[in-house]
Amino acid sequence: xxxxxxxxxxxxxxxxxxxxxxxxxxxxxxxxxxxxxxxxxxxxxxxxxxxxxxxxxxxxxxxxxxxxxxxxxxxxxxxxxxxxxxxxxxxxxxxxxxxxxxxxxxxxxxxxxxxxxxxxxxxxxxxxxxxxxxxxxxxxxxxxxxxxx
Numbered sequence: 640x641x642x643x644x645x646x647x648x649x650x651x652x653x654x655x656x657x658x659x660x661x662x663x664x665x666x667x668x669x670x671x672x673x674x675x676x677x678x679x680x681x682x683x684x685x686x687x688x689x690x691x692x693x694x695x696x697x698x699x700x701x702x703x704x705x706x707x708x709x710x711x712x713x714x715x716x717x718x719x720x721x722x723x724x725x726x727x728x729x730x731x732x733x734x735x736x737x738x739x740x741x742x743x744x745x746x747x748x749x750x751x752x753x754x755x756x757x758x759x760x761x762x763x764x765x766x767x768x769x770x771x772x773x774x775x776x777x778x779x780x781x782x783x784x785x786x787x788x
Contacts, residue, residue: 643685656698657723664695664729664759668728669709669740670718677718680744687748695758710746713734716742722755724762731758733771759776 647653647667656772668684670677681699688697702709702717712721720741722729730738731754745751753772763768 643696644681644688647698647700648704650705653698653700653705657697658726660696660723661725661726663693664762665723665753666695666697666753667723668697668699669687669712669714669721670699670716671702673698674717676744680720681710681720683745683748683751687751691752691755695755707775712740713737714740718742718744722758724758726765728760729762729766730768731771735771738768759770 644746647656649742651767653667656667666684668677668680670680672678672681684697684699702714702719708714712719721739722731728739731741732738741754745754750773757769757772
């Protein structure tokens with residue numbers, strides 16, 4: 640389904656999207672187009688892109704095409720969703736050790752809408768970390784494993 644969403648394929652395109660998106664949430668979905676969970680997330684993003692268009696710009700990034708960002712955000716599990724606002728990386732407290740990204744797919748469209756709205760409202764107030772509106776059971780649980788430390 641990602642073919643119906645806007646794609647970013649190079650570091651230069653991603654940098655430009657982060658830099659040039661003003662007064663809107665920038666949602667970057669990192670993943671592999673052939674992964675079933677990524678396809679489910681893409682379907683949710685596609686269905687809500689028009690509804691969220693006044694608050695957010697949504698882009699898909701192939702996690703293998705831009706390894707510098709995959710490494711920077713430590714994207715080892717896909718799909719991973721990262722949020723920005725006016726060039727600032729907005730972190731969300733999901734109740735997990737990693738606040739930099741959301742791992743997996745949203746359970747329903749309303750979960751996506753709620754998260755984008757919370758990120759937008761928090762960022763408009765100058766917050767760089769916002770609390771997740773999702774229930775703890777809706778967030779994928781995983782353990783962080785640090786390599787070469």
